[in-house]
Amino acid sequence: MEAEDIQSADDLEAWLNGLPDDAERVKLVTQIVYRQAWTNLARLSHQLDYVKGARPTLMPFSIMLFATVALYQSAKIVNHKSLELATTQVLSSLDRISNADELNVYLALYCILKSASADTQYALSDTDFAVSKALIAGRNINPAAHSEKELFLSSYTDHRNIPEEIRADLRRFESGDILLSRPLWAFDNTHLWPDKALPSELLSRFPAWSVFKDLYENALNARPQNWPLLTALAQKDEAFWTGTDTEVLDRIAEVMEGFALSATYNGERIEVNPPTQKLMLVGEGALPDDLGHYARRKMRRAIDLFAKKLSNQYNPLTDAVITVRTAIEDGENIPMELFDACGSATRMVATLARSESIPRPEDDPLIGEFVQILREVAAYIIANDPKSQETLARRNAIEGNNALQVNARVINITVGQIVNVSEGALARELTLNAKDALEKNPESEDARDGAYKLSGRIIRALRVLRESAATFKEFKELYPAAIEILNNPQVQQAVQVILKYLSIG
Numbered sequence: 001m002e003a004e005d006i007q008s009a010d011d012l013e014a015w016l017n018g019l020p021d022d023a024e025r026v027k028l029v030t031q032i033v034y035r036q037a038w039t040n041l042a043r044l045s046h047q048l049d050y051v052k053g054a055r056p057t058l059m060p061f062s063i064m065l066f067a068t069v070a071l072y073q074s075a076k077i078v079n080h081k082s083l084e085l086a087t088t089q090v091l092s093s094l095d096r097i098s099n100a101d102e103l104n105v106y107l108a109l110y111c112i113l114k115s116a117s118a119d120t121q122y123a124l125s126d127t128d129f130a131v132s133k134a135l136i137a138g139r140n141i142n143p144a145a146h147s148e149k150e151l152f153l154s155s156y157t158d159h160r161n162i163p164e165e166i167r168a169d170l171r172r173f174e175s176g177d178i179l180l181s182r183p184l185w186a187f188d189n190t191h192l193w194p195d196k197a198l199p200s201e202l203l204s205r206f207p208a209w210s211v212f213k214d215l216y217e218n219a220l221n222a223r224p225q226n227w228p229l230l231t232a233l234a235q236k237d238e239a240f241w242t243g244t245d246t247e248v249l250d251r252i253a254e255v256m257e258g259f260a261l262s263a264t265y266n267g268e269r270i271e272v273n274p275p276t277q278k279l280m281l282v283g284e285g286a287l288p289d290d291l292g293h294y295a296r297r298k299m300r301r302a303i304d305l306f307a308k309k310l311s312n313q314y315n316p317l318t319d320a321v322i323t324v325r326t327a328i329e330d331g332e333n334i335p336m337e338l339f340d341a342c343g344s345a346t347r348m349v350a351t352l353a354r355s356e357s358i359p360r361p362e363d364d365p366l367i368g369e370f371v372q373i374l375r376e377v378a379a380y381i382i383a384n385d386p387k388s389q390e391t392l393a394r395r396n397a398i399e400g401n402n403a404l405q406v407n408a409r410v411i412n413i414t415v416g417q418i419v420n421v422s423e424g425a426l427a428r429e430l431t432l433n434a435k436d437a438l439e440k441n442p443e444s445e446d447a448r449d450g451a452y453k454l455s456g457r458i459i460r461a462l463r464v465l466r467e468s469a470a471t472f473k474e475f476k477e478l479y480p481a482a483i484e485i486l487n488n489p490q491v492q493q494a495v496q497v498i499l500k501y502l503s504i505g
Contacts, residue, residue, distance in 0.1 A: 003170035015170070030115045031179045032169055034067055037108035038184055038219055039165070044105055045199050058245040059089050060109055061212040067112040068215060068225065069234040072180060075115075078234045085238040087113045183222040196220055207496050208249040208256065210505035229259055229504060257459060259504050264456025265394055267336050267387045270426065270464050277477040279418070279461055281426040283334035284387065291384055295338055295377050296328050302373040303328075305366050314366070316357040320345040324374070335388045337429075339381045340449055342374040347445060395452045400442070403501040404451050407494070408438045411454070414494040417485045418461045421478060430457055455498045462486065462495065 001015050019025040041060055063086050066078050090110045169179055185196065198216055203209045211229070218225045232255055240251055273280045303321045306314050310321065327341030349371055352358045361368040381388055404411055415434045419427045436450025465482040468475040475482070485491055499505030 003167055003174050006167055006170065012166075028173060028179075030112070031071065032166060033108050033111050034071055035169065035179065035184055035219075036166070037067070037105060037112060038064060038216060040105045040108065042196065042198055042216060042220075044102055045202055058212075058248055059086065059093075060105060061215075062086065062241060062248070063090070063109045063113060065212070065215055065230060066234055067109075068219065069227075069230050070112075070115070072225065073227065073231065077231055079237050081238040082234075082236060082241050083113055085241060181222055184220045206246065206249045206253075207492065207505070208252040210496065210499065211252055211256065214505070226503065229256070232259075256499060256504050257463065260455070260459045260499060260502055261463070263394060263398065263502050263504070264452060264459065265391055266453055266456050267385075267391050268334055270457065270460045272464060272468055272475060272478060273423065276423060277475060278423040279421055279426055279464060280424050281334070281429065281457075291380075292335075295335075295381060298373055298377045298380075299324050299328050299338065299342070302370050302377075305370050309366070314358065316352050317349070317367075317370075320348040320352075320370075323348070334425075335381050335385045336391050337425075339378050339388060339392075340453075342378040342381075343449070344446055346371055346374050346378075395449070398448075398452065398502060400448060400451060401501060401503075402442050403497050404437050404454070405442055407497040410490045410494045410497060411438060411458075413488075414458055414491045415454070417488065417491060418458065421465070421481050421485070422461070426457065426461070430454065430461075433457065451501065455501060458494065458498060462491070 001011065001018065003015065006012050006015055016025055016029065019028070041064065066083060066086065070078050087110065090106050090113065093106055165185060169182075172182060173179060198213055203213050211233070214226065215230065217223070233252065236251075236255075241248055267284050269282050269284055270279055271282050272278070303324050306317060306321055310318050323341050323345045327338050349358070349361060349367060353360045353367075358364070359367060361371045382392060412434060415430050419430055422430065433450045433454035436446045437454045440447040440450070442448075442451075462485070465478075465485055468478050469482040469486065496505060
């Protein structure tokens with residue numbers, strides 16, 4: 001029998017039994033159950049009555065996270081204590097379920113959990129396998145049944161036709177396709193559910209829901225998942241997943257923030273200056289004094305070339321010279337600030353030369369020497385500062401997108417609020433970073449560098465404000481402003497925009 005000929009649950013069972021390898025049969029069933037669980041969970045999310053508060057909970061989505069890591073990566077990655085907790089939660093949920101569609105979702109989740117909890121990735125017991133077959137056959141399950149035996153027996157009370165998406169998956173399997181690399185909804189049913197998206201009411205409940213939105217949409221469209229983030233969450237123990245949805249989502253948000261901090265490391269940190277109760281920028285990867293003096297001395301030599309010449313034909317270079325001078329005077333020995341100033345000034349020269357506002361560097365000895373010195377300083381910093389090397393590698397690893405520019409309004413509002421409680425280089429640089437990130441061509445190096453620093457500094461500043469608000473007695477003057485900023489919905493939205501820019505949320 002071929003997949004095309006399958007019409008009933010009995011046909012499906014006969015087709016499955018015809019597979020020569022037991023492990024292959026169980027693997028196929030588990031994959032189809034996983035794909036159907038996503039389909040049914042998404043549909044169920046739309047069916048529930050939001051007005052009456054019958055919203056889907058986080059638990060089934062967290063199980064799909066475990067299942068995704070187990071099926072695509074390895075079941076050994078997933079914390080088994082968390083799997084045991086999820087299994088207990090699923091079984092206890094059967095007592096309250098009266099909706100047959102919801103029960104089917106939970107039964108599928110149960111089968112996935114049993115599979116992921118086994119020593120081998122796809123090992124299911126005979127009972128689990130039978131329940132899985134019944135589920136993918138589209139048979140109704142009696143909500144009154146609770147035990148594995150009852151679930152198994154009641155799964156055969158109704159023989160409906162096989163859903164078309166199951167038959168399509170089986171055809172793909174016959175042709176040698178890898179099911180987990182295919183989008184969900186293998187056949188065209190857009191007339192039933194045009195966008196196939198999760199309900200916006202669900203996603204707006206808490207920002208960290210974005211993890212599960214991305215998880216579902218990547219599975220839906222067969223896009224790569226954010227494996228580092230999903231793996232980190234799947235490895236969390238049962239204490240992490242215990243509590244109310246809000247408590248768990250708060251913990252997920254902390255993990256996401258940690259990824260954002262790591263992704264935007266810039267050789268600096270943000271602290272509160274106790275005397276002024278203002279946020280300030282502090283360098284972490286300072287160059288040794290002799291190396292720092294050398295870099296600054298070379299940069300001063302570069303701008304001294306035009307010390308008395310900016311009023312003539314070299315006037316267009318004023319902004320480039322100011323950029324280098326500001327870094328020398330205000331960089332507080334932060335290597336990446338010096339590096340970026342050299343790069344930015346060099347790009348300014350190139351732009352001016354292309355527009356014929358100044359001679360080309362190769363045609364003008366002073367401009368040529370200016371560019372050469374700045375390139376030497378940039379190369380020198382990277383060669384001698386490991387933290388700058390690390391920062392540059394992380395910056396280059398960010399693919400980026402236009403999320404910051406599309407949401408420029410909330411980003412600018414957030415920058416303004418942070419600047420109001422900042423001083424020195426932080427207040428000044430945040431404004432400049434926002435200008436570069438939001439107003440320049442997003443594909444340009446200036447925009448990418450600005451977006452990197454802007455994202456990291458906003459996330460770090462908000463974290464320091466949150467920590468400061470928790471220690472009210474120590475930061476009494478900063479406390480009211482910190483609370484106002486942290487509770488501002490536009491600031492919270494800006495955080496989500498930054499996570500999106502970093503491909504974290």
